[in-house]
Amino acid sequence: MHGRTEVAGLSLERLAHIDHFLQTQYLDTGKLKGAVVLVHRRGETAHLGVLGAMDAERGRPMRADTLFRIYSMTKPVTSVAFMMLVEQGLVALDDPVAKYIPAWKNLGVYDGGFMETFRTKPCERPMLIVDLLRHTSGLTYGFQQRSNIDAAYRKLGIGEIEVQGTLDSMIEALAGLPLEFSPGTAWNYSVSTDVLGYLIGKISGQPFEQFLRTRLFDPLEMADTGFYAPPGEADRLAACYTLTPKGVVLQDDPAKSPYLKPPSFVSGGGGLVSTAQDYLRFCRMVLNGGELDGRRYLSPKTIRQMGLNHLPGGQELATMSRSLFSEAAYAGLGFGLGFSTTVDPAATLIPATVGDLSWGGAASTFFWIDPKEELIAILMTQLIPSSAYPIRRQLRTLVYSALTEMNG
Template sequence: MPVHAQSPRAASSSSAASAGFSEKALRRIDDHLQRVYVGPGKLAGTQTLVYRRGQIAYRSSLGHADRERNVPIKDDTIFRIYSMTKPITSVALMMLFEEGRVQLDDPVAKYIPEWANLGVFQAGVAPAFLTKPPARPMQVVDLLRHTSGLTYGFQSRTNVDAAYREKGIGAFEKAGTLDSWIADLARIPLEFSPGEAWNYSVSTDVVGYIVQKISGMPFEQFVKQRILDPLGMADTDFYVPTAKAHRLAACYSADGKGGMQLSDDPTTSSFLAPPDLISGGGGLVSTIDDYLTFCCALLNGGELDGVRLLGPKTLKLMTTNHLPGNRDLTEMSRSMFSEATNAGIGFGLGFAVNMNPAQTLLPGSVGEYYWGGAASTAFWIDPAEELITIFMTQLLPSSAYPIRRELRTLVYGAMTESNV
């Protein structure tokens, strides 16, 4: 059943107790982040928001958005959310699904004819690949759940992802256009037959391309007109306009020695201009309040403040495990990297899904869904507990520190009342 989430613009910060938390225990979040990460210089700054039962139970900002210029993190700081773009892109496609304009079992070649003869890698290096036909054609559902056979170049695992790196497909520094990516991918084989395995990939970028093809409008225009503007997410976009440039956080890279170095200066960042490549897999910037608005619409069964993105049954379909045989990621993943740990975790249509909290070795709920971004941002939605947690920071890679796991323990450990 949908939870009747209150709009973040109407919700006020409440006492922790009224949201079912211990205020003292919630303060452990900042204590931990300051002691372990911000104080020692592992992270420049952090922003954390915990929303429950229609109220903001906890929010905090620590440290700097831009350490070099001594700019503190503020409520309106703009962050690169990278792969937290993926749920928004997935919702965009499912809006078209509800309109009867696409089906989950449609062959992808229906929308990308040049992919009709994509083979599966057997041997060789680009451009002289030896391939075999896939066991079945790639379907739209394979793109949404990352069982497409596509990959990311940074996996650095096979000759296929080496070909991605050579073409710049899926790189952080976006090169080319969606059209050029699609053309290049037509000449690179799949890593495996669709549906055979799970591999984190550029699949969601392809979802954005399909949204563009079906809707007849540029993908970024569809997202703005159908999702961002109706929800009032005014600070979420594929670039930061000049008037807001001072609010963009710096992005850092872990140096492997417990420190960090500047990797994307906010005064010269490529995010300051409209990109040629509109990445549905990782192109958006946002604020913590904007992303909370999106999450509230999901928690509320697809609707917020009279704006309905999806029906509750569609959202339920998206947040159910779609891995073949109801397997989890430990059984299906070939990925060297993902934004999720694997045990007890399945994958839906744009989200990781908690199937078995005991196997994750973390507190949580069956049916909780989530994802994160490359710069260590994260969110999760727990419908059973009427809970949303969002974490913002800017450190590459997201695997540098176990912040997400620690944050789950801290948030759930602060609960004084459980709904289940």
């Protein structure tokens, strides 16, 4: 690197500003305890920042190979795995979900009442597989705390990683609850991707976690990615924090975390731990059109289809969303098959490219893939909720500000 002022069309001086910004605005002020930020372009890692502490209570510095709870950054991984089954012809996007979950055949839409007295009306059309991939299924999350359906999810522990249920018990519980809305009529962040995990197991004939291991993680050399910290690697698991009215407090102590052992509920929507380097392997495969190091996982056509805006009528996420919570909080975005995608860069009011793919996790992790610019950026940190600070918008600005030449 000696004597170079740029790498892969990115200014090294400006990339260095990312770490300075995070240090002064987030770490020195106590907003975050630590972070790993990675910028990769045209096949080269142009920047890797390793900042602060992975476990502030024990004074343990952040490492490049720290294990993070990636929460909803699990969703794109599950969605890619599901599309492998679609490519095999084992399931189609326009299949009714009830074809694979017969108990859901007569799901109704909420029409009043509380958990024991729910009234329902018929769906305008059946829930389709594509509804699960794009969150237009009518399912929800208990933590939305917005409706009587959410309250029922909370009471039954549906979709909560800490609850000692299973994928089977989640599917069974959902069979007894109404949908929030008729499938395809709105967007709502939900357990939809957990349902995809269940379906991967059912359709492939092997446990969901085993499918991910054999079809994605092992061949991609993502040895540090799984539903719990690898045996003997517990000392690499970061502490997770939450922002409360009293400040930042420890939410999950890595010494006694549920992520130290295999979970009973294997969450395709939010259960993985991973590292910045492992997640980069996944992103590089997506950026390369479904191939990495000579091995193909999906076809370029499928990857392209996943990045299109699949919201009905080409609507934007902000217009269709009735969700109180999402990992994408600004205008100009649509939603594809497991990723959000930029449809109107001007509306985002930050640098963006039509067709870029992104998503984040509940503990403020974030990534995006910009195929046109051959760019990947990943932020790993551990602060709940992800809406606490505008760090994702700021990171996009900082990374794109380092461009010295453009592809798009």
